[in-house]
Amino acid sequence: MLRTVKPRNARSKRVLEKREPKVIENPKKTLFLRGTSASELVQTALNDIHSLKKPLTIKFTKKNAIHPFEDSTPLEFFSQKNDTSLVLFASHSKKRPHNLTFLRTFSHRTLDIFEFSLDPDTFLPLSAFKNQKPIIGMKPMLLFCGAPWDSNARLQALKSLFMDFFKGPTVDRVDVEGLQYIIQFSTPEIPPQTEVAGEAGPAPKIHIRAYLLRSLRSGQKLPRIELEEMGPRMDLTLRRVREPEDEMWKEAMKKAKKVEPRTKKNVTMDVMGDKLGRIHTGKQDLNKLQSRKMKGLKRGKDDGEMVVGEEDELVEKVKKTRRE
Amino acid sequence: MSKDTGKPERLPVTVSKPIPLAFDLGELTAFDNNPLDPASYISSLETCLSTAARDGAQLLINQILTTTSLKSTSDGVFAELPDPITPLPREKPLPKPKEPTKWELFAKKKGISSLRTNSTGKMVYDEATGTWVPKWGYKGSNKAEENQWLVEVDDKKASKAGKDVEEFNPRKLSRQERVDRIKKNERQMKKNAAGKGSAVGSGSLKPRGGGVKKGKGRK
Known part of the structure; x- marks a missing residue:
């Protein structure tokens, strides 16, 4: 664990404040990194997912000697340093070729880890599809196809992972024009019989496809939707899993009590984002109104209260100065 | 149902599925629990997936x-969009939630409401002048003692300060006392912020020192 540093200046203080636990959290950021050996295939896959997830991402380019299932503390360290709670780690070895590891953290400690093998035969990168890619930062639509997403406990966990990983920031409204692409996660009914290490059941297979939306006029109110695949096309098979500890999971799933935001009266925001407010000024006291300044109207040093006789002296003085 | 009769061909926009889809519109997500067609899954995977995707996208x-x-x-x-479900x-x-400070615990126990939040707030009514004056700060009423035109010389205090009665300036004393109080409060605030003072049940809740120590200021 990192020691907590006291901020030395206002800027770093603001940064730390942004990272503090909040009731309504910041959108989760994702860290992309590779192991000491990573095949070109997984690196491309890593880059493609990175470009889908931009701008809530941080990408490392150097090699990292990390084995998440043996020791995930380096990833926890990176998570804390960069304030990223999602990690995607690419590696390749003889035992586990074309390996993609998804890791989630809670409070910068490992929550769960899922390891997948990427099918090299069916993989197609973003660049394989020659079409206009969606604008950066667009919120994707997600689609989970297949009955096992609900019936199988393992796949339920995977659904939570993929949704968490790909959903993008939570927004309260979305531009209808901005609904540009959909990511589909499908799983077959009877998974092919491949054994997971140390596990009896067959490993679930997941097909990830991303499509661009084309809306056509249908002559009705609703548009007709046609899809065009944009990539990446990935077929994943689950390898190893580290499930979350019950205690940590419970803590992570805690919901804050709904806080009703206090409505500020008389303050509105217009279309340009300018703040408009109605204020009430009191009645102006016209007696204190500053009119034109003239020498003759000036008050003396001691406010007005003059002793009898002094006044005469003053008049004399004024006369004197005028003569001069 | 038909509004425009000009177009002969109309593209269908409805999709019928055996199991209706579930949605989480807060996250723009659809859950299609219909199993993928096993025959087409084996024969032509891509068509199978893209058909399911198109239908899902249309419904979403x-x-x-x-x-x-x-x-x-x-x-x-x-x-x-509604809230995610x-x-x-x-x-x-x-x-x-922020841990209460030692003072906050003490105040709660004694039923003391905060200076800022009690009924009058910062302002107090000055009977003598008939105006509302601030309790502290610029022209604060806590400086009333310092602005007296006549100040009594307290021999005791003067001797405590270690000064001659002649040399001793009683005017400065009251100001010094106030400044010392502020400094003391700042020290306690620091202590509270460091987490030493705020531990619940550590020692007594009595404020230490019993308030302001008199005649401590000048040396």
């Missing part, structure tokens, strides 16, 4: 356009 778009309230602004048409783990724990 239909759902967004029909159930959410659409607002058209100069920037475009916006769909107001799928429970997902948080990134960090819920923020903890």
